[in-house]
Amino acid sequence: MYVAVKGGERAIDNAHAWLAEERRGDTSVPELTVAQIREQMALAVNRVMAEGSLYDPDLAALAIKQARGDLIEAIFLIRAYRTTLPRFGGSTAIDTENMSCDRRISATFKDAPGGQVLGPTFDYTHRLLDFKLAADGEATDVPVDTPNQDTTPHIMSFLDQEQLIQSEPAGDDTPPDLTRTPLELPATRALRLQSLTRGDEGFILGMAYSTQRGYARNHAFVAELRIGTVPVEMEIPELGFAIDVGEITVTECETVNQFQGSKTQPPQFTRGYGLVFGMTERKAISMALVDRALRWKELGEDNLGAPAQDEEFVLYHSDNIQATGFLEHIKLPHYVDFQSELELIRKLRCEAQANLTQEAAE
Template sequence: MYVAVKGGEKAIDAAHAWLAEERRGDLSVPELSVAQIREQMSLAVNRVMAEGSLYDPDLAALAIKQARGDLIEAIFLIRAYRTTLQRFGGSNPVDTGEMSCDRRISATFKDAPGGQVLGPTFDYTHRLLDFKLVADGAVDPADERAVETETTPHIMSFLNKEGLIEDDVATDGATPPDLTREPLELPADRSLRLQSLTRADEGFILGMAYSTQRGYARNHAFVAELRVGTCCVEMEIPELGFAIEIGEVEVTECETVNQFQGSKTEPPQFTRGYGLVFGQTERKAISMALVDRALRWAELGEDNVGAPAQDEEFVLYHSDNIQATGFLEHIKLPHYVDFQSELELIRKLRRTPETHMTEAAE
């Protein structure tokens, strides 16, 4: 049992004041604004929105500033704030086929239908420090920005000319459970697993995905398509009788193609892995797709080879960085009573052999 300890309020207030000073830093350096964080640290903002389950770049940027750049603390702030928001309803499923793509690539087809759009990416940059950024100079405008404004068909729709890939699993029309409002229960269906993965810690999911590539799940994947862009969000209005657009969100979507040996009921064919994350979050989306495919071993009739990425309970229960942080960091809080009881036990155990030796000598 944990109890509040009185008497440390002044120390806590002083710690808060010191934290504010450290957050501000050297007063001779201009303060970093929320707008600057939102516009110039967009990948960090995207991660906070994705793992915080709240799409609001301004609030995510504010959380990053308040957390001094600690992204997990910022995610915690966003999730806590999210619980205070009133829920008005649910939007319609986002149609990523209608996405306006800033970036769209395929590792399976060189001449992908709709073309390859490289977009803003580190993929082709040299990993060398650019000291010109220290000079605060103006950024050279891009020579050409290719943005797909028309409907860009999914490559998967062109892949199955010979029936070589499994059909896309359609839902039965039922509303999937909401992980942000209901606790995770196992076994989880795929919709619930995907919810868990999309807000899971990026580093953890990356490690799980990497393990599958190294042989701990027999999960050899190809990226059929990776796309980044904006999608319209629509919501049904009962009073109107039709859906209206309420905004746009930037998302990253990844679809992978994986080998499948077939089963008693299914012929050999390719199978799918899927990832969808807020913002430009490519590493997370690809990792999510690999882990999604690894977790599908049972429904595909494959053998469980004991890989960590195939263990639904292990992956889903340990991937949430807020739960992990809370359980980890609570051990730095006062445990005086617990420790004193263990300390006394150790002392008693150490005294017992000495007593027995003394009695034997006598």
């Protein structure tokens, strides 16, 4: 028998009213503005844009405010909003070679052309709490130097010139799109990259770390990590030519990994790639390692049975909105489901009890 249950409307309304009050917190403390979150919680904003898969710092900041700082909830809000937008089209692929770099480092070549530019990094900080920030947040003057006018070349292009690194195959200009067609396996690299770049940072980090600890180890070096702005260009049909429709900050990581060779091919390094919205370098490095691990088949490597090599495992569990949706639904009413389980276990116990009594009697 199925009994529909109604009710709880008043309780839900009151819960949401209280949520709004709790969100605001102590009213003697000034309220956060969306602009303050956008400017001062920029890395949280970047993560929400990357995993929400929508580049809009104002919206991401609003989502963080609404979600009381719960970033997965904020990402959920952005994903939901994203689905309401008509899509005007797809951009031409961004040209990261011509990035205006805030940061650009290489772990493989000390004297890389363009140099090692640290940018605004947490690296080399002492990770000690800075109590000055609790008192006031005034920034000191930032030193400047003569800007680099030249394009910063990709490190990989040097290895490529000597054919020391596996070349990247060209492909369609219109790649398959996860947001339009459900993921099917085996996935193309384009789909894997789209899935990884919007995947949960913690999950991708964990997967990447597992490869470093030995589960499908692929000896990654960070050939290059760069962060900066690139224009986004799109073909406009009514104009008949392409224009820049905006400018975004991205983080790009290229890894150079263990080489392979065969009787016919001299040894060559292989590569992994990470590209993520915003200043998100932990995610971009993780993405590059996992991308490389997932390429075992096309690179003719053995399947070692490692989780990071299993695209079904990685791609089906990396999306935190899918994951949290399924995980959190189990807290919602399952009264009827559970009632049937309860009746079943009572019946089974009854039968078992009867058998025991009968055995004892015999």
